[in-house]
Amino acid sequence: MINNFTFEQYRTFIWCWIALALVAGIYLLKQDAPYGRFSSTKWGPMISNRTGWLIMEATVLVTFYCWLPPGSVNWTSPAGVMILLFTVHYINRSFIFPFRIRTKGKKMPVAIMLSAIVFNTVNGSLLGCWFARWAVYPSGWFYSPAFLLGTCLFITGMSINWWADHQLIQLRGKGDTGYKIPEKGLFQYLTSPNLSGEMLEWAGFAILTWSLPGLAFAVWTCANLVPRAISNHRWYRQQFAGYPVERKILLPFIW
Numbered sequence: 001m002i003n004n005f006t007f008e009q010y011r012t013f014i015w016c017w018i019a020l021a022l023v024a025g026i027y028l029l030k031q032d033a034p035y036g037r038f039s040s041t042k043w044g045p046m047i048s049n050r051t052g053w054l055i056m057e058a059t060v061l062v063t064f065y066c067w068l069p070p071g072s073v074n075w076t077s078p079a080g081v082m083i084l085l086f087t088v089h090y091i092n093r094s095f096i097f098p099f100r101i102r103t104k105g106k107k108m109p110v111a112i113m114l115s116a117i118v119f120n121t122v123n124g125s126l127l128g129c130w131f132a133r134w135a136v137y138p139s140g141w142f143y144s145p146a147f148l149l150g151t152c153l154f155i156t157g158m159s160i161n162w163w164a165d166h167q168l169i170q171l172r173g174k175g176d177t178g179y180k181i182p183e184k185g186l187f188q189y190l191t192s193p194n195l196s197g198e199m200l201e202w203a204g205f206a207i208l209t210w211s212l213p214g215l216a217f218a219v220w221t222c223a224n225l226v227p228r229a230i231s232n233h234r235w236y237r238q239q240f241a242g243y244p245v246e247r248k249i250l251l252p253f254i255w
Contacts, residue, residue, distance in 0.1 A: 005129075007134060010126075010129065010134075011212060013126075014126060014212045014213060014216050015212075017122065017126070017216050017220075018215070018216050018219050018220075021216070021219045021220045021223040022219070022223065024220075024223050024224070025222070025223030025224070025226065025227060028223070028224065028227035028228070029227045029230065032227075032231045033112065033224075033227075033228065034108075034109055034112060035049075035052075035108040035109070035112050036108075037179065037232075037235060038231065038235075039106065039107065039108055039109070040109070041109075043109035043111045043112065044109055044110060044111050045109070045110045045111075046107035046108065046109055046110065047107060047108060047109075047110050047113055048106075048107060049101070049103045049106040049107055049108050050098045050099065050101065050103065051098075052107075052108045052110075052112070052113040053093075053094075053097065053098040053101070053108075054094060054095070054098045055113060055117070056113045056116035056117050056120060057090060057093045057094040057097075057098075057116075057120065058090075058094040058095070059116075059117045059120040059121055059124065060090050060094075060120040060123065060124040061087065061090050061091070061094060061124070062124070063120065063121045063124030063125045063128060064086070064124040064125070064127055064128040065128065066125075066128065067125060067128030067129050067131070067132045068083070068128045068131050068132040072132075073131075077137065077139070078137035078138075078139070078141040078142055078147060079131055079135050079137050081142075081151075082131075082137075082205070082208055082209055083131060085151070085154055085155075085158075085205070085208075086127070086205065088158075089158060089201065092162070097165065100165075100169055101169060102169060102172040102173075102174070102176065119220065123213075123216070123217050123220060126213040126216060126217075127213045127214070127217065129213075130209075130211055130212075130213045130214075135209070135211065146207050146208060146210045147208055149204075149207055149208075150204045150205065150206070150207035150208025150209070150210075151204065151208055152204070153200055153201070153203060153204025153207065153208075154201050154202075154204035154205050154208055155204075156197075156200060156201075156204070157196075157197045157198060157199070157200030157201030157202070157203070157204055158197065158201045159197070160186065160193055160194070160196065160197030160200065161194050161197030161198045161201060162197075163185065163186075163193075163197075164185075164186065164187070164192075164193040164194035164197060165194050167182050167184055167185065167187060168182060168194065179239065181236065181240055181242075181243060181244075186252070187247075188244075188247070189247060189248060189252040189253065190247065190248055190249065190250060190251075190252060191229065191232050191233040191236055191247055191248070191249055191250075192225075192228070192229040192232050192233070192249065192250060195225045195228060195229045195232075195250065196229070196250045196251070198221060198225060199218075199221055199222055199225055199226075199250075202214075202217055202218040202221040203218050205217065205218065206218040226250070229249050229250050230249060232249075233247075233249045
């Protein structure tokens with residue numbers, strides 16, 4: 001168990017975990033993950049899209065707080081603020097977002113849910129163990145460049161992610177499960193600002209915490225979402241003849 005690791009073993013495990021993320025990212029560039037618009041029964045038994053989202057995302061909170069019970073957190077400390085930001089993101093992702101999406105009747109493969117549970121168990125445990133055993137942030141950390149920049153990036157990324165998710169949800173009327181081209185705000189420049197926002201969010205968290213598990217979380221986020229954004233962009237271009245040619249994938253005016 002991670003709790004019995006020395007810090008050197010813990011650090012070595014994380015570097016191996018980061019290396020695995022790079023391998024997974026390369027694989028996903030060649031194989032679309034079969035959920036959402038790419039969902040496929042070829043991957044075995046299916047589960048409700050909403051149920052799958054709730055279970056696999058809530059896993060992060062469960063595993064994190066197994067290592068660090070909420071009652072043991074000093075919420076007014078720098079570490080407490082980091083944990084609060086992390087928790088807010090996953091409360092939305094686990095218990096709010098799944099009940100807002102309009103995907104009635106849509107399903108995802110159980111295999112995808114299970115793989116996400118493994119992924120979230122490891123990441124949640126690594127972060128929970130970090131804050132429970134090794135994280136040391138003096139009160140002056142509140143004024144450090146890492147804390148200020150990281151917090152700004154995290155909140156900006158989360159705001160973009162939530163706004164973009166809302167725009168995508170609003171494209172569908174009641175009972176509508178089809179796809180339309182989003183046109184508002186950042187969608188004028190990017191195919192997937194929701195994914196851009198989430199990657200910015202976790203890059204900010206890595207800086208904010210200035211930690212190896214924070215870096216691992218950010219790398220895994222990019223390994224999952226960069227291929228997804230590329231696939232989304234390609235799919236829109238294939239499905240909609242009038243898809244804006246000037247629209248980029250993740251970075252406005254660049255890529």
